[in-house]
Amino acid sequence: xxxxxxxxxxxxxxxxxxxxxxxxxxxxxxxxxxxxxxxxxxxxxxxxxxxxxxxxxxxxxxxxxxxxxxxxxxxxxxxxxxxxxxxxxxxxxxxxxxxxxxxxxxxxxxxxxxxxxxxxxxxxxxxxxxxxxxxxxxxxxxxxxxxxxxxxxxxxxxxxxxxxxxxxxxxxxxxxxxxxxxxxxxxxxxxxxxxxxxxxxxxxxxxxxxxxxxxxxxxxxxxxxxxxxxxxxxxxxxxxxxxxxxxxxxxxxxxxxxxxxxxxxxxxxxxxxxxxxxxxxxxxxxxxxxxxxxxxxxxxxxxxxxxxxxxxxxxxxxxxxxxxxxxxxxxxxxxxxxxxxxxxxxxxxxxxxxxx
Numbered sequence: 211x212x213x214x215x216x217x218x219x220x221x222x223x224x225x226x227x228x229x230x231x232x233x234x235x236x237x238x239x240x241x242x243x244x245x246x247x248x249x250x251x252x253x254x255x256x257x258x259x260x261x262x263x264x265x266x267x268x269x270x271x272x273x274x275x276x277x278x279x280x281x282x283x284x285x286x287x288x289x290x291x292x293x294x295x296x297x298x299x300x301x302x303x304x305x306x307x308x309x310x311x312x313x314x315x316x317x318x319x320x321x322x323x324x325x326x327x328x329x330x331x332x333x334x335x336x337x338x339x340x341x342x343x344x345x346x347x348x349x350x351x352x353x354x355x356x357x358x359x360x361x362x363x364x365x366x367x368x369x370x371x372x373x374x375x376x377x378x379x380x381x382x383x384x385x386x387x388x389x390x391x392x393x394x395x396x397x398x399x400x401x402x403x404x405x406x407x408x409x410x411x412x413x414x415x416x417x418x419x420x421x422x423x424x425x426x427x428x429x430x431x432x433x434x435x436x437x438x439x440x441x442x443x444x445x446x447x448x449x450x451x452x453x454x455x456x457x458x459x460x461x462x463x464x465x466x467x468x469x470x471x472x473x474x475x476x477x478x479x480x481x482x483x484x485x486x487x488x489x490x491x492x493x494x495x496x497x498x499x500x501x502x503x504x505x506x507x508x509x510x511x512x513x514x515x516x517x518x519x520x521x522x523x524x525x526x527x528x529x530x531x532x533x534x535x536x537x538x539x540x541x542x543x544x545x546x547x548x549x550x551x552x553x554x555x556x557x558x559x560x561x562x563x564x565x566x
Contacts, residue, residue, distance in 0.1 A: 214235070214259065214400070216259070219265050220266050220267030221266050236368075239400055241394055242401065243402075243414060245408065245418050246447065250424065253372050259370060260289070260291055260293050292369045292370065300357060306341055306345060311324050311328045336355065340356075349382075350379075355389070362397065368402070371401060437553060458482055458485055476551070501548055510539060519533050
Protein backbone atom coordinates (compact mmCIF):
# COMPACT_ATOMS: atom_id res chain seq x y z
CA UNK A 211 0.00 0.00 0.00
CA UNK A 212 1.24 3.47 -0.89
CA UNK A 213 2.08 5.74 2.04
CA UNK A 214 1.23 8.78 -0.07
CA UNK A 215 -0.61 8.97 -3.38
CA UNK A 216 -1.27 12.04 -5.52
CA UNK A 217 -3.76 11.94 -8.37
CA UNK A 218 -4.04 14.70 -11.00
CA UNK A 219 -2.92 17.43 -8.60
CA UNK A 220 -3.27 20.98 -9.86
CA UNK A 221 -2.70 24.29 -8.11
CA UNK A 222 -3.35 27.84 -9.28
CA UNK A 223 -3.05 31.27 -7.70
CA UNK A 224 -4.84 34.32 -9.10
CA UNK A 225 -5.39 32.63 -12.43
CA UNK A 226 -1.75 31.50 -12.76
CA UNK A 227 -1.35 27.75 -13.05
CA UNK A 228 1.51 26.64 -10.76
CA UNK A 229 1.09 22.84 -10.89
CA UNK A 230 -0.64 20.70 -13.50
CA UNK A 231 -1.57 17.01 -13.62
CA UNK A 232 0.80 15.69 -10.92
CA UNK A 233 0.55 11.94 -10.28
CA UNK A 234 2.83 10.35 -7.66
CA UNK A 235 2.79 7.32 -5.37
CA UNK A 236 5.37 6.35 -2.74
CA UNK A 237 5.74 2.94 -1.15
CA UNK A 238 6.60 2.60 2.53
CA UNK A 239 10.25 3.37 3.20
CA UNK A 240 10.87 4.90 -0.23
CA UNK A 241 13.05 7.99 -0.74
CA UNK A 242 11.77 10.18 -3.57
CA UNK A 243 13.57 13.33 -4.75
CA UNK A 244 11.69 16.15 -6.47
CA UNK A 245 14.34 17.61 -8.77
CA UNK A 246 14.06 20.70 -10.92
CA UNK A 247 15.10 24.33 -11.41
CA UNK A 248 14.01 27.12 -9.06
CA UNK A 249 10.39 28.11 -9.61
CA UNK A 250 9.27 24.81 -11.16
CA UNK A 251 6.80 24.06 -8.34
CA UNK A 252 8.76 21.58 -6.18
CA UNK A 253 8.30 23.38 -2.85
CA UNK A 254 4.69 24.22 -3.68
CA UNK A 255 3.97 20.53 -4.20
CA UNK A 256 5.58 19.76 -0.85
CA UNK A 257 3.37 22.38 0.85
CA UNK A 258 0.27 20.80 -0.71
CA UNK A 259 1.24 17.38 0.64
CA UNK A 260 1.94 18.87 4.09
CA UNK A 261 -1.41 20.69 4.07
CA UNK A 262 -0.10 24.26 4.26
CA UNK A 263 -1.88 24.94 0.96
CA UNK A 264 -5.01 23.36 -0.56
CA UNK A 265 -4.82 21.84 -4.03
CA UNK A 266 -7.07 23.37 -6.68
CA UNK A 267 -7.56 20.01 -8.40
CA UNK A 268 -7.03 16.33 -7.68
CA UNK A 269 -6.68 14.27 -4.51
CA UNK A 270 -3.94 13.46 -1.98
CA UNK A 271 -4.18 10.23 0.03
CA UNK A 272 -2.05 9.33 3.04
CA UNK A 273 -2.24 5.67 4.06
CA UNK A 274 -5.38 5.32 1.90
CA UNK A 275 -7.07 8.23 3.73
CA UNK A 276 -7.97 11.22 1.59
CA UNK A 277 -6.49 14.35 3.16
CA UNK A 278 -7.01 16.70 0.21
CA UNK A 279 -9.72 16.62 -2.42
CA UNK A 280 -12.98 18.23 -3.50
CA UNK A 281 -14.59 19.61 -0.34
CA UNK A 282 -11.95 18.07 1.95
CA UNK A 283 -8.78 19.51 3.49
CA UNK A 284 -7.19 17.88 6.54
CA UNK A 285 -5.06 20.30 8.59
CA UNK A 286 -1.27 19.82 8.67
CA UNK A 287 -1.20 18.79 12.34
CA UNK A 288 -3.66 15.97 11.62
CA UNK A 289 -1.72 14.43 8.71
CA UNK A 290 1.09 12.70 10.64
CA UNK A 291 3.76 14.37 8.50
CA UNK A 292 7.12 15.82 9.52
CA UNK A 293 8.68 18.67 7.54
CA UNK A 294 12.16 20.22 7.56
CA UNK A 295 12.46 23.66 6.00
CA UNK A 296 15.43 25.25 4.24
CA UNK A 297 15.62 27.84 7.04
CA UNK A 298 15.49 25.11 9.79
CA UNK A 299 12.67 27.07 11.58
CA UNK A 300 14.19 26.59 15.05
CA UNK A 301 13.04 28.58 18.08
CA UNK A 302 15.96 30.81 19.20
CA UNK A 303 14.69 31.12 22.77
CA UNK A 304 14.62 27.33 23.28
CA UNK A 305 17.56 25.00 23.78
CA UNK A 306 18.10 21.91 21.61
CA UNK A 307 15.86 19.71 23.75
CA UNK A 308 13.14 22.36 23.77
CA UNK A 309 13.20 22.58 19.97
CA UNK A 310 13.23 18.82 19.42
CA UNK A 311 10.43 18.26 21.93
CA UNK A 312 8.30 21.24 20.90
CA UNK A 313 5.77 19.26 18.88
CA UNK A 314 5.51 16.61 21.57
CA UNK A 315 4.81 19.30 24.15
CA UNK A 316 2.07 20.77 21.95
CA UNK A 317 0.53 17.29 21.88
CA UNK A 318 0.72 17.27 25.71
CA UNK A 319 2.89 14.18 25.86
CA UNK A 320 3.93 13.35 29.45
CA UNK A 321 7.32 14.82 30.38
CA UNK A 322 9.05 11.47 30.91
CA UNK A 323 7.99 10.09 27.53
CA UNK A 324 8.84 13.40 25.89
CA UNK A 325 12.36 13.33 27.35
CA UNK A 326 12.80 9.74 26.15
CA UNK A 327 11.68 10.63 22.61
CA UNK A 328 13.97 13.68 22.52
CA UNK A 329 16.99 11.67 23.70
CA UNK A 330 16.23 8.93 21.15
CA UNK A 331 15.93 11.42 18.27
CA UNK A 332 19.15 13.23 19.21
CA UNK A 333 20.96 9.90 19.44
CA UNK A 334 19.69 9.02 15.96
CA UNK A 335 21.05 12.24 14.41
CA UNK A 336 24.36 12.06 16.30
CA UNK A 337 23.67 14.88 18.78
CA UNK A 338 23.40 12.95 22.05
CA UNK A 339 24.43 15.24 24.92
CA UNK A 340 23.43 18.42 23.09
CA UNK A 341 20.11 18.79 24.94
CA UNK A 342 21.01 21.99 26.80
CA UNK A 343 22.94 23.70 23.99
CA UNK A 344 21.54 26.95 22.60
CA UNK A 345 20.71 26.71 18.90
CA UNK A 346 22.48 30.04 18.23
CA UNK A 347 25.76 28.35 19.20
CA UNK A 348 25.39 25.44 16.77
CA UNK A 349 26.92 25.11 13.31
CA UNK A 350 24.72 25.00 10.23
CA UNK A 351 25.05 21.23 10.01
CA UNK A 352 24.15 20.81 13.69
CA UNK A 353 21.09 23.05 13.31
CA UNK A 354 19.97 20.93 10.38
CA UNK A 355 20.29 17.82 12.53
CA UNK A 356 18.21 19.45 15.28
CA UNK A 357 15.48 20.18 12.72
CA UNK A 358 15.61 16.54 11.58
CA UNK A 359 15.51 15.30 15.16
CA UNK A 360 12.43 17.44 15.83
CA UNK A 361 10.63 15.66 12.99
CA UNK A 362 11.87 12.19 13.92
CA UNK A 363 10.73 12.64 17.52
CA UNK A 364 7.15 12.88 16.22
CA UNK A 365 7.58 9.48 14.48
CA UNK A 366 5.98 10.65 11.23
CA UNK A 367 4.78 8.26 8.55
CA UNK A 368 6.13 10.69 5.94
CA UNK A 369 9.08 13.08 6.14
CA UNK A 370 9.20 16.12 3.81
CA UNK A 371 12.57 17.86 3.29
CA UNK A 372 12.52 21.21 1.47
CA UNK A 373 16.02 22.08 0.18
CA UNK A 374 17.46 21.12 3.60
CA UNK A 375 21.11 21.51 2.59
CA UNK A 376 20.85 24.69 0.54
CA UNK A 377 22.29 26.92 3.29
CA UNK A 378 25.35 24.75 3.95
CA UNK A 379 28.78 25.07 2.36
CA UNK A 380 29.99 22.39 -0.05
CA UNK A 381 31.91 20.40 2.59
CA UNK A 382 28.97 20.32 5.02
CA UNK A 383 26.53 19.45 2.22
CA UNK A 384 28.58 16.39 1.32
CA UNK A 385 28.74 15.32 4.96
CA UNK A 386 24.99 15.82 5.41
CA UNK A 387 24.22 13.75 2.30
CA UNK A 388 26.06 10.86 3.96
CA UNK A 389 24.20 11.58 7.21
CA UNK A 390 20.79 11.57 5.47
CA UNK A 391 21.60 8.25 3.82
CA UNK A 392 22.48 6.80 7.21
CA UNK A 393 19.33 8.18 8.84
CA UNK A 394 17.12 6.79 6.11
CA UNK A 395 18.67 3.33 6.43
CA UNK A 396 18.31 3.47 10.22
CA UNK A 397 14.73 4.76 10.46
CA UNK A 398 13.13 3.42 7.27
CA UNK A 399 10.90 6.51 7.13
CA UNK A 400 9.29 7.44 3.82
CA UNK A 401 10.88 10.64 2.46
CA UNK A 402 10.11 13.26 -0.18
CA UNK A 403 13.14 15.47 -0.73
CA UNK A 404 13.10 18.73 -2.71
CA UNK A 405 16.34 19.85 -4.38
CA UNK A 406 17.70 21.59 -7.45
CA UNK A 407 21.02 19.76 -7.03
CA UNK A 408 21.35 16.77 -9.38
CA UNK A 409 24.18 15.19 -7.38
CA UNK A 410 22.16 15.27 -4.14
CA UNK A 411 19.17 13.66 -5.81
CA UNK A 412 21.29 10.97 -7.45
CA UNK A 413 23.10 10.14 -4.19
CA UNK A 414 20.02 9.98 -1.96
CA UNK A 415 16.91 8.91 -3.83
CA UNK A 416 15.45 5.53 -4.75
CA UNK A 417 13.52 7.38 -7.46
CA UNK A 418 13.70 10.91 -8.85
CA UNK A 419 10.82 12.97 -10.23
CA UNK A 420 12.16 15.64 -12.59
CA UNK A 421 9.94 18.72 -12.71
CA UNK A 422 9.72 21.67 -15.07
CA UNK A 423 7.13 24.48 -15.24
CA UNK A 424 4.76 22.80 -12.80
CA UNK A 425 4.77 19.36 -14.43
CA UNK A 426 6.54 16.07 -13.75
CA UNK A 427 8.55 15.18 -16.85
CA UNK A 428 9.83 11.77 -15.74
CA UNK A 429 9.94 9.55 -12.65
CA UNK A 430 12.62 6.86 -12.57
CA UNK A 431 15.47 5.34 -10.58
CA UNK A 432 18.63 7.48 -10.74
CA UNK A 433 20.56 5.25 -13.15
CA UNK A 434 17.59 4.83 -15.48
CA UNK A 435 17.04 8.58 -15.45
CA UNK A 436 20.70 9.14 -16.30
CA UNK A 437 20.89 6.50 -19.02
CA UNK A 438 17.39 6.84 -20.49
CA UNK A 439 16.02 10.41 -20.11
CA UNK A 440 12.48 10.73 -21.43
CA UNK A 441 13.18 13.90 -23.40
CA UNK A 442 15.68 16.66 -24.05
CA UNK A 443 14.51 18.73 -21.06
CA UNK A 444 15.32 15.91 -18.61
CA UNK A 445 18.67 15.17 -20.26
CA UNK A 446 19.58 18.86 -20.30
CA UNK A 447 18.76 19.41 -16.62
CA UNK A 448 20.74 16.36 -15.48
CA UNK A 449 23.74 17.86 -17.31
CA UNK A 450 27.23 16.42 -17.89
CA UNK A 451 26.66 15.82 -21.57
CA UNK A 452 25.09 17.17 -24.71
CA UNK A 453 22.20 16.60 -27.08
CA UNK A 454 23.15 16.30 -30.74
CA UNK A 455 21.16 15.71 -33.93
CA UNK A 456 21.19 12.33 -35.61
CA UNK A 457 19.25 10.18 -38.02
CA UNK A 458 17.86 6.74 -37.17
CA UNK A 459 18.64 4.47 -40.12
CA UNK A 460 17.74 1.04 -38.78
CA UNK A 461 15.15 0.67 -35.98
CA UNK A 462 15.59 -2.12 -33.44
CA UNK A 463 16.70 -2.72 -29.82
CA UNK A 464 20.05 -1.09 -30.69
CA UNK A 465 19.29 1.31 -33.52
CA UNK A 466 21.74 2.30 -36.22
CA UNK A 467 22.22 6.07 -36.14
CA UNK A 468 24.14 8.47 -38.36
CA UNK A 469 25.79 11.37 -36.50
CA UNK A 470 28.26 13.84 -38.02
CA UNK A 471 28.63 11.59 -41.05
CA UNK A 472 29.47 8.51 -38.92
CA UNK A 473 27.24 5.46 -38.28
CA UNK A 474 27.00 3.82 -34.85
CA UNK A 475 24.71 1.48 -32.88
CA UNK A 476 23.00 3.15 -29.89
CA UNK A 477 20.38 2.36 -27.27
CA UNK A 478 16.87 3.65 -27.97
CA UNK A 479 13.25 3.36 -26.77
CA UNK A 480 11.21 0.48 -28.15
CA UNK A 481 9.50 0.99 -31.48
CA UNK A 482 11.84 3.82 -32.45
CA UNK A 483 10.98 4.96 -35.96
CA UNK A 484 13.44 5.82 -38.71
CA UNK A 485 14.15 9.48 -39.31
CA UNK A 486 15.61 12.52 -37.52
CA UNK A 487 16.21 12.14 -33.78
CA UNK A 488 18.08 13.78 -30.92
CA UNK A 489 20.86 11.79 -29.26
CA UNK A 490 21.92 12.25 -25.64
CA UNK A 491 25.68 11.74 -25.22
CA UNK A 492 27.26 11.80 -21.76
CA UNK A 493 30.93 12.66 -21.40
CA UNK A 494 31.80 9.03 -20.72
CA UNK A 495 30.08 7.92 -23.93
CA UNK A 496 32.79 9.50 -26.09
CA UNK A 497 36.54 9.03 -26.34
CA UNK A 498 39.32 9.87 -28.78
CA UNK A 499 39.82 6.84 -31.00
CA UNK A 500 40.72 5.72 -34.51
CA UNK A 501 37.16 4.80 -35.52
CA UNK A 502 34.72 7.68 -35.19
CA UNK A 503 33.63 11.05 -36.49
CA UNK A 504 36.14 13.75 -37.38
CA UNK A 505 36.37 16.84 -35.19
CA UNK A 506 38.65 19.75 -34.36
CA UNK A 507 40.05 20.25 -30.86
CA UNK A 508 38.91 23.58 -29.38
CA UNK A 509 40.04 23.25 -25.77
CA UNK A 510 41.98 20.79 -23.62
CA UNK A 511 41.61 21.29 -19.87
CA UNK A 512 43.74 19.17 -17.48
CA UNK A 513 41.88 17.56 -14.56
CA UNK A 514 44.70 15.70 -12.87
CA UNK A 515 44.50 12.12 -14.14
CA UNK A 516 42.27 13.04 -17.12
CA UNK A 517 41.64 15.84 -19.61
CA UNK A 518 38.34 17.53 -20.39
CA UNK A 519 38.19 18.10 -24.13
CA UNK A 520 35.93 20.40 -26.10
CA UNK A 521 35.77 19.39 -29.75
CA UNK A 522 33.79 20.69 -32.72
CA UNK A 523 32.50 18.25 -35.34
CA UNK A 524 31.90 19.68 -38.80
CA UNK A 525 28.94 22.12 -38.90
CA UNK A 526 28.14 21.62 -35.19
CA UNK A 527 28.82 23.44 -31.90
CA UNK A 528 31.38 22.12 -29.45
CA UNK A 529 30.80 18.92 -27.49
CA UNK A 530 32.59 17.84 -24.32
CA UNK A 531 34.26 14.53 -23.45
CA UNK A 532 36.95 13.10 -21.20
CA UNK A 533 40.33 11.77 -22.33
CA UNK A 534 43.05 9.79 -20.55
CA UNK A 535 46.12 11.55 -19.17
CA UNK A 536 48.14 10.09 -22.04
CA UNK A 537 46.14 12.10 -24.61
CA UNK A 538 48.29 14.27 -26.87
CA UNK A 539 46.73 16.56 -29.51
CA UNK A 540 47.95 16.38 -33.09
CA UNK A 541 49.76 19.30 -34.67
CA UNK A 542 46.71 20.32 -36.72
CA UNK A 543 44.39 19.75 -33.69
CA UNK A 544 42.22 17.31 -35.64
CA UNK A 545 41.09 14.00 -34.15
CA UNK A 546 38.53 11.18 -34.38
CA UNK A 547 35.90 10.72 -31.67
CA UNK A 548 34.58 7.19 -31.04
CA UNK A 549 31.02 6.82 -29.69
CA UNK A 550 30.88 4.01 -27.11
CA UNK A 551 27.32 4.58 -25.92
CA UNK A 552 24.40 6.97 -26.20
CA UNK A 553 20.63 7.22 -25.89
CA UNK A 554 18.33 8.14 -28.75
CA UNK A 555 15.62 10.47 -27.45
CA UNK A 556 12.07 9.92 -28.67
CA UNK A 557 11.72 13.54 -29.83
CA UNK A 558 13.35 15.23 -32.79
CA UNK A 559 15.03 18.65 -32.67
CA UNK A 560 18.19 20.64 -32.93
CA UNK A 561 21.45 20.86 -31.06
CA UNK A 562 21.27 21.76 -27.36
CA UNK A 563 24.17 21.72 -24.92
CA UNK A 564 23.36 20.05 -21.61
CA UNK A 565 24.00 22.05 -18.43
CA UNK A 566 27.38 21.79 -16.80
